[in-house]
Amino acid sequence: xxxxxxxxxxxxxxxxAWRAVRRLLREPLGVLGLTLVLLMVGGAIFADLLTSWDPTxxxxxxxxxxxxxxxxxxxxQLGRDLFARVLHGGRVALSVALIATGISLxxxxxxxxxxxxxxxxxxxxxxxxxxxxxxxxxxxxxLALVTLFGPSLTSVVIVVVLVTVPGYARIxxxxxxxxxxxxxxxxxxxxxxxxxxxxxxHILPNVIGPLVILASMDIxxxxxxxxxxxxxxxxxxPPTPSWGSILNDGFTSIRDTPWIAVAGGIPIxxxxxxxxxxxxxxxxxxDPRLKAR
Amino acid sequence: MLAYFVxxxxxxxxxxxxxxxxxxxxxxxxxxxxxxxxxxxxxxDAMREALxxxxxxxxxxxxxxxxxxxxAWTGDLGREVLSDRPVxxxxxxQLPFTLALIAGGIIWSVALGIPLGCFxxxxxxxxxxxxxxxxxxxxxxxxxxxxxxxxLLIFAVQLRWLPAIGAGEPGxxxxxxxxxxxxxxxxxxxxVGYIARMVRASMLEVLEASHIRTARAFGLPDRQITYxxxxxxxxxxxxxxxxxxxxxxxxSAVFAEIVFARPGVGKLVYDAILTRNFPLxxxxxxxxxxxxxxxxxxxxxxxxxxxxxxxxxx
Amino acid sequence: xxxxxxxxxxxxxxTEDGPLHALKDVSFDVPANRIVGIVGESGCGKSTLxxxxxxxxxxxxxxxxxxIRFEGDTDLTTLGPDAMRDLRGPRIATVFQDPMGALNxxxxxxxxxxxxxxxxxxxxxxxxxxxxxxxxQVRIPDAAAAIKRYPHEFSxxxxxxxxxAMALMMEPALLIADEPTTALDxxxxxxxxxxxxxxxxxxxxxxxxxxxxxxVIAELCDDVVVMYAGEVVERGTTRAIFNDPRxxxxxxxxxxxxxxxxxxxxNLPTIxxxxxxxxxxxxxxxxxxxxxxxxxxxxRPPPDIQIGGGHAARCHLxxxxxxxxxx
Numbered sequence: 001x002x003x004x005x006x007x008x009x010x011x012x013x014x015x016x017a018w019r020a021v022r023r024l025l026r027e028p029l030g031v032l033g034l035t036l037v038l039l040m041v042g043g044a045i046f047a048d049l050l051t052s053w054d055p056t057x058x059x060x061x062x063x064x065x066x067x068x069x070x071x072x073x074x075x076x077q078l079g080r081d082l083f084a085r086v087l088h089g090g091r092v093a094l095s096v097a098l099i100a101t102g103i104s105l106x107x108x109x110x111x112x113x114x115x116x117x118x119x120x121x122x123x124x125x126x127x128x129x130x131x132x133x134x135x136x137x138x139x140x141x142x143l144a145l146v147t148l149f150g151p152s153l154t155s156v157v158i159v160v161v162l163v164t165v166p167g168y169a170r171i172x173x174x175x176x177x178x179x180x181x182x183x184x185x186x187x188x189x190x191x192x193x194x195x196x197x198x199x200x201x202h203i204l205p206n207v208i209g210p211l212v213i214l215a216s217m218d219i220x221x222x223x224x225x226x227x228x229x230x231x232x233x234x235x236x237x238p239p240t241p242s243w244g245s246i247l248n249d250g251f252t253s254i255r256d257t258p259w260i261a262v263a264g265g266i267p268i269x270x271x272x273x274x275x276x277x278x279x280x281x282x283x284x285x286x287d288p289r290l291k292a293r
Numbered sequence: 294m295l296a297y298f299v300x301x302x303x304x305x306x307x308x309x310x311x312x313x314x315x316x317x318x319x320x321x322x323x324x325x326x327x328x329x330x331x332x333x334x335x336x337x338d339a340m341r342e343a344l345x346x347x348x349x350x351x352x353x354x355x356x357x358x359x360x361x362x363x364x365a366w367t368g369d370l371g372r373e374v375l376s377d378r379p380v381x382x383x384x385x386x387q388l389p390f391t392l393a394l395i396a397g398g399i400i401w402s403v404a405l406g407i408p409l410g411c412f413x414x415x416x417x418x419x420x421x422x423x424x425x426x427x428x429x430x431x432x433x434x435x436x437x438x439x440x441x442x443x444x445l446l447i448f449a450v451q452l453r454w455l456p457a458i459g460a461g462e463p464g465x466x467x468x469x470x471x472x473x474x475x476x477x478x479x480x481x482x483x484x485v486g487y488i489a490r491m492v493r494a495s496m497l498e499v500l501e502a503s504h505i506r507t508a509r510a511f512g513l514p515d516r517q518i519t520y521x522x523x524x525x526x527x528x529x530x531x532x533x534x535x536x537x538x539x540x541x542x543x544x545s546a547v548f549a550e551i552v553f554a555r556p557g558v559g560k561l562v563y564d565a566i567l568t569r570n571f572p573l574x575x576x577x578x579x580x581x582x583x584x585x586x587x588x589x590x591x592x593x594x595x596x597x598x599x600x601x602x603x604x605x606x607x
Numbered sequence: 608x609x610x611x612x613x614x615x616x617x618x619x620x621x622t623e624d625g626p627l628h629a630l631k632d633v634s635f636d637v638p639a640n641r642i643v644g645i646v647g648e649s650g651c652g653k654s655t656l657x658x659x660x661x662x663x664x665x666x667x668x669x670x671x672x673x674x675i676r677f678e679g680d681t682d683l684t685t686l687g688p689d690a691m692r693d694l695r696g697p698r699i700a701t702v703f704q705d706p707m708g709a710l711n712x713x714x715x716x717x718x719x720x721x722x723x724x725x726x727x728x729x730x731x732x733x734x735x736x737x738x739x740x741x742x743x744q745v746r747i748p749d750a751a752a753a754i755k756r757y758p759h760e761f762s763x764x765x766x767x768x769x770x771x772a773m774a775l776m777m778e779p780a781l782l783i784a785d786e787p788t789t790a791l792d793x794x795x796x797x798x799x800x801x802x803x804x805x806x807x808x809x810x811x812x813x814x815x816x817x818x819x820x821x822x823v824i825a826e827l828c829d830d831v832v833v834m835y836a837g838e839v840v841e842r843g844t845t846r847a848i849f850n851d852p853r854x855x856x857x858x859x860x861x862x863x864x865x866x867x868x869x870x871x872x873x874n875l876p877t878i879x880x881x882x883x884x885x886x887x888x889x890x891x892x893x894x895x896x897x898x899x900x901x902x903x904x905x906x907r908p909p910p911d912i913q914i915g916g917g918h919a920a921r922c923h924l925x926x927x928x929x930x931x932x933x934x
């Protein structure tokens with residue numbers, strides 16, 4: 001049944017999408033962003049093919065080796081190959097970004113729809129809650145939560161969700177309120193459509209597009225949160241490689257072996273720049289109205 | 294104006310109260326007995342029980358919340374575990390260092406961001422405009438702690454131009470400012486991008502306004518039109534932006550304090566977590582949150598004071 | 608003596624879809640001490656004309672032939688930006704349409720009025736006194752206190768009077784008034800027009816008055832220039848234009864004026880059709896596609912036919928007055 005519904009929709013967008021892709025490829029910044037993203041995503045996916053080193057294997061004899069043919073980016077204080085750690089760290093960063101953003105979107109959409117479509121008092125209450133959560137500075141929120149849950153990837157995901165959900169929910173809420181009073185929703189309601197059906201059929205498809213673009217633009221922020229918490233030792237636990245923890249290793253010995261910090265920082269810079277350049281260009285190509293944000 | 298102020302203040306009080314409630318729920322949910330955690334494994338049951346009563350943990354939850362809530366509003370954030378000093382005193386002792394860092398970040402971001410944004414708007418569409426645009430996006434995107442570490446690596450470790458560690462000699466203002474340069478740049482660099490973009494956008498909007506056309510039609514010099522007639526309006530949203538930005542700068546300041554081994558609330562709360570000094574953690578989070586909400590309020594009021602249109606509409 | 612003499616002015620904008628001919632062979636004079644009105648629908652090139660005179664065309668627009676002579680021989684089209692800027696304000700002043708947005712919102716009225724006197728060589732106190740004097744002339748109550756206030760503290764009509772005071776403060780030779788009364792209600796409009804007329808006589812300047820309101824034009828102006836799609840289709844004295852229109856567009860425009868309706872009708876008459884695409888101007892008469900008197904000859908470019916007494920119309924049929932069509 002779902003195929004029958006999605007087919008006619010699928011038949012139309014490709015031309016639009018194709019046009020957008022072609023416009024994206026005309027923008028030098030978009031191409032740069034896309035290249036960086038593909039490079040980093042490819043490196044994470046094919047990490048095992050690109051290097052034969054085990055990112056967690058400790059080699060006490062090869063400690064603090066500088067970059068060279070054997071170890072492209074050198075080794076860290078435990079003799080682990082930094083190139084392998086960077087590639088595998090990419091897996092952690094990208095999967096956290098995808099999972100956390102996905103969860104945030106689902107929760108944000110649900111809360112936004114409830115706030116926008118629900119009774120006035122519920123709306124006000126939720127806005128107050130969103131504002132209160134946002135009133136914590138991000139790092140303070142993260143630190144407070146880590147005291148509660150302990151350092152782990154789960155804590156990272158929870159922090160990301162708490163930081164991003166209020167924003168998504170607000171957008172969905174605003175759009176829902178605007179649509180709620182539109183003529184076709186009023187018409188649907190007068191013909192006896194249930195609130196759930198109105199939300200699903202009439203409101204959700206209209207609000208989800210811009211939201212996904214905005215969420216994809218938050219990916220660098222999410223990667224930054226993961227790396228930052230791991231840098232503080234509050235995110236990914238050792239020995240799992242993460243760009244943040246590599247950076248922390250490098251920071252500890254920054255005077256003597258600066259290449260470790262360089263190895264940890266470069267991928268963070270490249271991936272955040274890549275996603276940001278790509279996101280900015282996509283937004284301009286797809287929906288110039290969002291620029292106002 | 295007064296009515297507006299009272300309304301904004303009321304909202305701020307409500308938000309802080311809700312934040313306190315959330316924080317309390319979180320403390321309550323921390324696994325394990327805080328008294329046991331505080332005393333360590335070698336304490337006797339009697340000692341734990343005494344501390345539980347002293348900390349009010351034997352009371353029902355709503356009494357505990359009420360005590361926490363009224364205590365927090367009257368400045369009693371409890372005592373920290375290690376030295377048994379009042380938490381508020383410890384936090385306030387460290388706060389000036391963090392505020393100096395944020396102030397430095399604001400100075401960097403305004404001093405670089407406004408001229409860059411204005412320049413880009415005047416040279417709209419030029420190569421220079423595009424370069425400023427890309428640089429702005431880039432400094433916004435890269436996390437501040439990466440900027441902090443690279444700044445440390447380049448300017449302090451490799452080039453040795455600026456000091457790497459600490460806040461400078463107490464009492465020596467010059468030395469303290471010297472130590473502030475690099476960390477505050479790391480805090481403010483991302484905001485250079487935000488401000489440059491915003492000033493550019495609002496400058497372009499203002500330059501299209503009909504009063505600028507009037508000014509041109511009266512033959513005023515371009516410099517006067519740009520700086521006195523347009524820029525004064527275009528920078529107004531910067532204040533609101535900074536009000537929001539201070540929260541993020543606070544986050545960046547935590548990292549900068551750790552990277553540059555500076556005293557401050559960030560270092561304080563980080564060390565408190567590592568030593569499981571929970572009252573200190575919650576106290577610091579609460580103080581910084583109140584500070585954040587207050588600064589937002591102040592930013593709004595400053596906008597009101599700067600813009601004659603807003604000033605008299607209250 | 609003419610204050611402003613425009614001859615064969617052409618303005619072209621480069622757009623993504625090719626050049627846009629916004630003004631084509633525009634010619635007319637503004638004699639000293641006279642008020643010349645420009646009428647035309649929106650999009651007829653009135654704003655482009657003002658910007659061309661002021662040297663404030665957008666970056667993608669340029670003057671493509673013709674001359675704008677000001678006070679004798681100075682051709683504004685060849686003047687450098689600095690020389691042009693020295694004329695704007697002291698010699699050519701402008702009042703724009705939108706009284707709400709025409710004044711800078713964050714500077715006090717006094718500061719703005721003092722600023723525009725920056726070339727006068729007066730002392731600050733003198734500039735201030737001059738500003739107060741001008742505000743009194745436009746009947747702003749308590750002018751001495753008013754200069755300390757900000758634009759948003761005044762009503763729309765007061766703001767427009769302040770704008771007029773600013774424009775006439777330097778006693779210019781030419782005042783360009785771009786629909787200065789459109790945003791005001793009818794009572795204010797009459798008062799503003801009368802004030803403008805008084806001040807014009809006192810100062811002895813010429814006014815180029817742009818409006819789509821035929822009643823105001825008839826009331827205020829000595830001469831009228833009718834513009835359509837970037838061309839001057841007819842020009843002459845107000846009496847000649849209103850009593851003896853020779854271009855079919857002028858005739859239809861007058862017919863469509865609500866103030867001239869003799870019968871009560873449900874719908875106001877309008878001219879059917881639209882302004883042609885200015886990126887592809889027709890080779891012949893620009894109005895031909897909407898004209899009820901179109902003939903074969905109209906496919907060729909029409910000449911400016913002189914009727915006499917400065918009255919001219921750009922129409923092949925200008926010499927043949929329109930016959931009353933039997934109902």
